[in-house]
Amino acid sequence: MLATDGSKDVHESADFVIVGSGAAGATCARWLSAAGRSVLVIEEGGPARAARGEGYEASTRLYRNGTSAMTWGRDAMHILQGRCVGGSTVVAGAVMEMMPHDVWQEWVQTDPRWEQRLPWDDLMRAHERMDAELAVEKTPRELWGEGGAGLLRGLMGQATPTWRAAPGCQGSGRCFQGCPHGGKSSVDVTLLPRAEKEGARVIPWCRVERVEIADGVAVAVHGRFSAGGKLVARAKVAIILAASAPGTVALLHRSGVKNVGQGFQVHPAVAVAGLFPRPMSAGPEATHAMESFAFRDQGLKLESVRLPTSSLAQRVPGVGRQLDQRMQQLPFIGSWNVLLRAEARGRVRRGLLGSWIQYAPTDEDRRKLLKGIAILSEAMLLDEALEVWPGVHGAPETITRPKQAQDIAAMAPQAGAVPLWSAHLFCGVPVDDQFQACGIGKLVVADSSLFPSNLGVAPAATIMAVATLISDRWGAA
Amino acid sequence: MEPMKPVFTAIVLGWKGRDLAKAWPWRVRFYLFLSRMVLNAYALKRHARPFSLLSPVAREGLLVYLSRHPSPYVRRLVRWWKQLALVSAC
Ligand SMILES: Cc1cc2nc3c(=O)[nH]c(=O)nc-3n(C[C@H](O)[C@H](O)[C@H](O)COP(=O)(O)OP(=O)(O)OC[C@H]3O[C@@H](n4cnc5c(N)ncnc54)[C@H](O)[C@@H]3O)c2cc1C
Ligand code: SF4
Numbered sequence: 001m002l003a004t005d006g007s008k009d010v011h012e013s014a015d016f017v018i019v020g021s022g023a024a025g026a027t028c029a030r031w032l033s034a035a036g037r038s039v040l041v042i043e044e045g046g047p048a049r050a051a052r053g054e055g056y057e058a059s060t061r062l063y064r065n066g067t068s069a070m071t072w073g074r075d076a077m078h079i080l081q082g083r084c085v086g087g088s089t090v091v092a093g094a095v096m097e098m099m100p101h102d103v104w105q106e107w108v109q110t111d112p113r114w115e116q117r118l119p120w121d122d123l124m125r126a127h128e129r130m131d132a133e134l135a136v137e138k139t140p141r142e143l144w145g146e147g148g149a150g151l152l153r154g155l156m157g158q159a160t161p162t163w164r165a166a167p168g169c170q171g172s173g174r175c176f177q178g179c180p181h182g183g184k185s186s187v188d189v190t191l192l193p194r195a196e197k198e199g200a201r202v203i204p205w206c207r208v209e210r211v212e213i214a215d216g217v218a219v220a221v222h223g224r225f226s227a228g229g230k231l232v233a234r235a236k237v238a239i240i241l242a243a244s245a246p247g248t249v250a251l252l253h254r255s256g257v258k259n260v261g262q263g264f265q266v267h268p269a270v271a272v273a274g275l276f277p278r279p280m281s282a283g284p285e286a287t288h289a290m291e292s293f294a295f296r297d298q299g300l301k302l303e304s305v306r307l308p309t310s311s312l313a314q315r316v317p318g319v320g321r322q323l324d325q326r327m328q329q330l331p332f333i334g335s336w337n338v339l340l341r342a343e344a345r346g347r348v349r350r351g352l353l354g355s356w357i358q359y360a361p362t363d364e365d366r367r368k369l370l371k372g373i374a375i376l377s378e379a380m381l382l383d384e385a386l387e388v389w390p391g392v393h394g395a396p397e398t399i400t401r402p403k404q405a406q407d408i409a410a411m412a413p414q415a416g417a418v419p420l421w422s423a424h425l426f427c428g429v430p431v432d433d434q435f436q437a438c439g440i441g442k443l444v445v446a447d448s449s450l451f452p453s454n455l456g457v458a459p460a461a462t463i464m465a466v467a468t469l470i471s472d473r474w475g476a477a
Numbered sequence: 478m479e480p481m482k483p484v485f486t487a488i489v490l491g492w493k494g495r496d497l498a499k500a501w502p503w504r505v506r507f508y509l510f511l512s513r514m515v516l517n518a519y520a521l522k523r524h525a526r527p528f529s530l531l532s533p534v535a536r537e538g539l540l541v542y543l544s545r546h547p548s549p550y551v552r553r554l555v556r557w558w559k560q561l562a563l564v565s566a567c
Pocket of ligand 1: 019020021022023024025042043044045080081082083084085086087088089091092093094095096097176206207208209242243244245247248251288423424425447448458459460461463
């Protein structure tokens with residue numbers, strides 16, 4: 001890491017200046033430095049390892065806006081994003097799954113140029129390379145825990161163990177606070193140190209405020225350290241934006257680029273929790289041990305999730321005494337997620353207090369989410385849950401019979417009826433065949449801001465495969 | 478004193494809290510300030526007093542009412558306070 005306390009102004013230059021040190025930025029740093037290029041990675045957050053503590057410290061030190069960001073609109077969706085060296089990979093569940101072939105085909109059908117930009121075979125090769133780099137493995141039986149095994153039983157065998165980049169996982173279920181055991185291959189402990197060994201330099205605590213564009217070509221980035229100093233970093237070959245979707249769009253807005261951010265999409269999630277007759281957190285369990293794509297034709301993905309106390313308690317209904325009573329039973333509470341390949345498009349907008357996201361699912365999206373909640377609720381009851389809390393406004397707070405679960409699927413869709421959250425974001429920023437954004441030379445976008453649509457699966461593996469192809473091309477250029 | 482304390486202690490009994498002002502970004506604190514104004518407006522409307530002067534039972538009752546409110550905007554506030562209260566309590 002660059003030795004500066006950030007209080008003085010700094011001028012730097014490198015072949016490639018990369019904004020953001022998460023999945024996309026670290027992948028680019030890894031492969032560009034391996035190709036012998038000089039690389040500078042600029043990161044708004046601080047080093048992650050120092051902050052691997054309990055919920056409060058983790059949320060304020062590792063996350064953007066202390067986990068409290070929300071979209072605007074009646075369906076207000078909670079947005080979770082990392083903000084530290086390693087980006088969201090530090091707090092991610094480490095599930096690695098490549099985009100399905102039919103989603104890629106959809107991209108190609110919408111715009112045939114995607115076939116040259118991201119040839120499927122090259123993507124798969126890049127994906128295999130990243131899997132080897134991060135030691136991706138199938139979750140072993142001993143880390144399924146009650147939640148994973150329960151999802152498998154509740155869905156009558158229609159679930160499979162996840163593939164995760166966590167070769168040293170001990171099943172603490174604390175991925176969302178950063179792994180306390182160093183068991184996860186987050187990029188701060190894998191790709192970034194390897195890039196640094198090849199000469200890359202990482203500058204933490206520096207927020208890039210704008211990209212300097214002269215005569216239609218990006219030449220430098222201007223940033224500010226949290227300690228007050230300024231940074232000007234010039235790029236000899238290109239500036240790579242990997243500040244996440246929608247962080248990259250916000251940066252484009254601040255740099256004077258117009259007409260970006262209209263294609264915002266998410267892979268929203270809803271939690272269903274239930275009270276079981278057996279302890280749900282007794283043995284080890286990986287954060288996401290089991291998943292099901294049995295309902296992928298309806299855009300649904302179902303997954304088990306083991307959570308730390310503060311996150312699990314958020315899924316328990318009630319406030320005050322009612323919440324307190326239920327919290328006494330916390331070890332017996334389990335929770336699963338339903339995620340949707342939502343079709344709605346929102347917009348990243350520029351406002352007085354910074355960028356904000358306008359987003360509302362379509363009625364079809366809402367209907368599908370209700371269906372997913374109903375499936376999970378029924379699965380929990382089948383797995384002997386004593387009561388299930390579907391969290392749907394207008395439905396009973398507690399359900400105990402499968403018929404009540406089925407009734408949820410039949411409810412009329414309503415705005416804001418279910419609490420949504422998402423950490424899988426896409427922006428549809430227009431790029432050319434060199435991944436240069438919005439017709440600006442040497443301004444490359446390498447994160448999921450360039451994805452034209454929602455993948456319907458966890459995005460990190462695809463983000464890394466795409467960033468690998470982008471780095472291979474620019475590294476060889 | 479942490480200005481959100483009356484709200485957070487009504488949501489999570491025994492919430493001790495931390496020095497939130499230092500940790501949350503100014504934007505979050507600004508929205509919290511605005512959200513407290515909404516809460517106080519409801520407290521005045523239903524109990525003719527600001528939220529911090531209500532009894533613990535009345536505070537809890539008001540929060541339960543708001544968490545089931547027909548408006549998704551109001552429900553979302555309670556969801557947000559609950560999230561922040563739990564994260565900062567643990
Ligand atoms: C809680 C959580 C769980 C997740 N679980 C999974 C999972 O199991 N599997 C999966 O595939 N995906 C998961 N994801 C999503 C996945 O981690 C992200 O999609 C992926 O990391 C995005 O990569 P990125 O490089 O685009 O952005 P990030 O990894 O978010 O990195 C962007 C970085 O850029 C920095 N940055 C932003 N703006 C600026 C600026 N102006 N100047 C300097 N730096 C800036 C940010 O601080 C951040 O560190 C999860 C995400 C979260 C938050
Ligand atoms: S489940 Fe626990 S041990 Fe496993 S990777 Fe996540 S935080 Fe680390």
